[in-house]
Amino acid sequence: MEFSVNSPILFVMVGILIAAVLGQSVFFLWRALSHAKKKGMDKAIIRKTITSSIVFTIAPAISILVGVITLSKSLGVPLPWLRLSVIGSLSYETIAAESALRELGLGLEQTIANAADYVTVAFVMTTGIVIGLLLVPLITKKIQGGMLKIESKDKRWAEIFNNAMFLGMISAFLGYVFCDVTLVFSGNTTGLIPVFVMLTSAVVMAICGLLSQKLRIRWITDYALPISLISGMAVAIPLTNWLG
Amino acid sequence: MKKNNRSFVEQIHMDGRIWGLSLFVLILAFPFALCLLYGVAPKWEPMLRAMLTVLPMYWAVGIIEIFAYVPMLGAGGAYLSFVTGNITNLKLPCALDAMERAGVKANSEEGEIISTISIAVSSIVTTLIIILGVILIVPLTPILAHESLNAAFAQLLPALFGGLAVVFVSKNLKLSIAPMILMLVLFIFVPALNASTVGIMVPVGVLFTILVARILYKKGII
Numbered sequence: 001m002e003f004s005v006n007s008p009i010l011f012v013m014v015g016i017l018i019a020a021v022l023g024q025s026v027f028f029l030w031r032a033l034s035h036a037k038k039k040g041m042d043k044a045i046i047r048k049t050i051t052s053s054i055v056f057t058i059a060p061a062i063s064i065l066v067g068v069i070t071l072s073k074s075l076g077v078p079l080p081w082l083r084l085s086v087i088g089s090l091s092y093e094t095i096a097a098e099s100a101l102r103e104l105g106l107g108l109e110q111t112i113a114n115a116a117d118y119v120t121v122a123f124v125m126t127t128g129i130v131i132g133l134l135l136v137p138l139i140t141k142k143i144q145g146g147m148l149k150i151e152s153k154d155k156r157w158a159e160i161f162n163n164a165m166f167l168g169m170i171s172a173f174l175g176y177v178f179c180d181v182t183l184v185f186s187g188n189t190t191g192l193i194p195v196f197v198m199l200t201s202a203v204v205m206a207i208c209g210l211l212s213q214k215l216r217i218r219w220i221t222d223y224a225l226p227i228s229l230i231s232g233m234a235v236a237i238p239l240t241n242w243l244g
Numbered sequence: 245m246k247k248n249n250r251s252f253v254e255q256i257h258m259d260g261r262i263w264g265l266s267l268f269v270l271i272l273a274f275p276f277a278l279c280l281l282y283g284v285a286p287k288w289e290p291m292l293r294a295m296l297t298v299l300p301m302y303w304a305v306g307i308i309e310i311f312a313y314v315p316m317l318g319a320g321g322a323y324l325s326f327v328t329g330n331i332t333n334l335k336l337p338c339a340l341d342a343m344e345r346a347g348v349k350a351n352s353e354e355g356e357i358i359s360t361i362s363i364a365v366s367s368i369v370t371t372l373i374i375i376l377g378v379i380l381i382v383p384l385t386p387i388l389a390h391e392s393l394n395a396a397f398a399q400l401l402p403a404l405f406g407g408l409a410v411v412f413v414s415k416n417l418k419l420s421i422a423p424m425i426l427m428l429v430l431f432i433f434v435p436a437l438n439a440s441t442v443g444i445m446v447p448v449g450v451l452f453t454i455l456v457a458r459i460l461y462k463k464g465i466i
Contacts, residue, residue, distance in 0.1 A: 001282055013277060013281075017270060020266075020267060020270055021267065021327055021367075022367075024267065024324065025324060025368045026364070026368065027259065028256075028259070028324055028360055029365065029368070031255070031256065032360035035357055045346050045358075049345075049358055049361050049365075050361065052341070053361070053366050053369070056366070057365070057369040057370055058373065061334070061369060061374065062377075062388070064374060065377035068377065069381065069384075069388055069389065085329075085370070086267075086328065086329065088330075089329055089332075092302060096294075096298050096302070099294040100294040103291070104290045115282035116284045116287055119275055119279055119282065120287045120294075122275040123286050124291060124295055126274060126275050127272075127299065128299060129306070129329075132306045132309065132310060132326045133264065133268045133271060133326060134268050135306075135310055136264055137260060137263075137264030137265050140257065140260065140322050143315060144253070144257075144318075144319050147351050148351065157461060161454060162316070162351065163412070163416050163419065163457070164456070165312070165316050165450050165453070165454065166316060166340060167420050169312070170405060171423035172445040172450075173442060173446075174405060175424075177406075177431075179431040179439070180438070181432060194401075197399040197403050198403070198405065198409075199406065201404070201405075202407065202409060202410045204407065206410050209410070224407070225341045225404075225407050228410075229404050232402060232404075232406055232407070233396040233397070233399055237396055239395075240398075
């Protein structure tokens with residue numbers, strides 16, 4: 001069969017895989033909704049969870065789509081579509097694809113012209129991410145069991161333990177925001193962009209919280225995270241022009 | 245209540261294992277199917293060299309991520325997130341925000357339900373947006389490749405974690421101080437720490453914060 005990075009058969013193969021992954025999400029959604037109904041959980045909370053998750057997802061999902069477009073120059077559309085819809089993240093997929101292309105004597109700007117190169121890249125990108133896919137079904141129950149054991153021993157500590165994990169993750173990303181600030185000393189101000197973006201987002205989130213509590217505008221709470229996210233991203237445009 | 249809890253979570257574990265392992269086989273089969281389709285083998289030497297560059301680090305990070313993220317995501321959320329990916333930039337913040345607003349904890353049955361719903365919805369929406377984008381890729385490419393939008397998307401993580409930090413730091417102020425100072429110092433003064441290594445620092449941040457939390461809890465400060 002003649003090879004092309006955008007061959008229709010590749011779209012069909014990738015489409016089948018993505019349909020299977022979509023099937024898993026739909027199945028789990030159905031399972032959780034059925035159980036929420038059985039438990040008599042507040043329908044308004046479930047409805048709000050769904051709508052705010054939809055709204056929140058739009059901007060990050062578009063950024064993932066940008067990743068598909070970026071990688072499509074070299075790999076065509078189907079492979080990046082698969083890799084960024086299933087497990088992947090742009091940073092990992094770019095590094096994996098670049099490593100494989102470099103070893104083949106190619107680059108991200110060149111379109112792969114033969115099937116052997118394409119298969120080589122596909123193997124590297126796939127094997128890199130399968131570890132989570134294999135281990136999560138095998139050890140999630142044990143990890144959750146450990147969490148339940150902590151809770152059964154000391155409920156208060158279990159709650160603090162949970163919060164500590166969230167804060168640990170958030171603090172790592174807050175640190176990352178500041179990773180290039182020292183460039184200022186060499187006259188490069190680009191490192192300040194993420195700092196101002198983060199501050200804008202934080203201030204908008206705080207304003208949303210105040211509006212919700214003081215003025216009792218409750219709907220803002222449901223959309224505070226997407227509002228702060230979009231505000232931060234919007235501010236990045238003039239900031240990049242100014243400091244970039 | 246306890247019996248229901250057990251049976252629902254048990255069911256989620258069973259579903260998660262069946263789906264996860266089936267998808268593992270299906271996804272791993274993709275490059276092999278390409279070999280059969282085109283009647284070619286991969287170029288072994290470049291492939292192995294590239295794998296040696298990529299695999300040790302990504303497998304190590306992948307294993308650490310499982311232990312760091314599974315307790316935060318809940319069982320259903322974990323089974324979904326580790327298939328659909330984009331955990332830190334989408335699935336986990338989405339689930340954390342949903343659980344926070346619903347006033348439920350990740351390790352409760354209600355938390356499990358809310359986390360699973362939010363991550364499933366987020367996964368479905370992401371998949372649909374990407375499908376739409378792939379269909380419309382020709383007209384969309386010049387728009388999405390525009391300089392201004394690139395500048396905005398490049399700052400997705402700072403914009404996301406700024407908002408999220410306000411919610412969680414304001415509720416856990418005493419516990420937040422030490423890990424934030426540690427991470428600020430590390431990221432500012434260690435040049436090797438940047439966008440591509442932030443994933444490794446998440447488990448470091450988590451373990452350090454748990455340690456600080458334990459000390460503060462034992463001393464009765466929190």
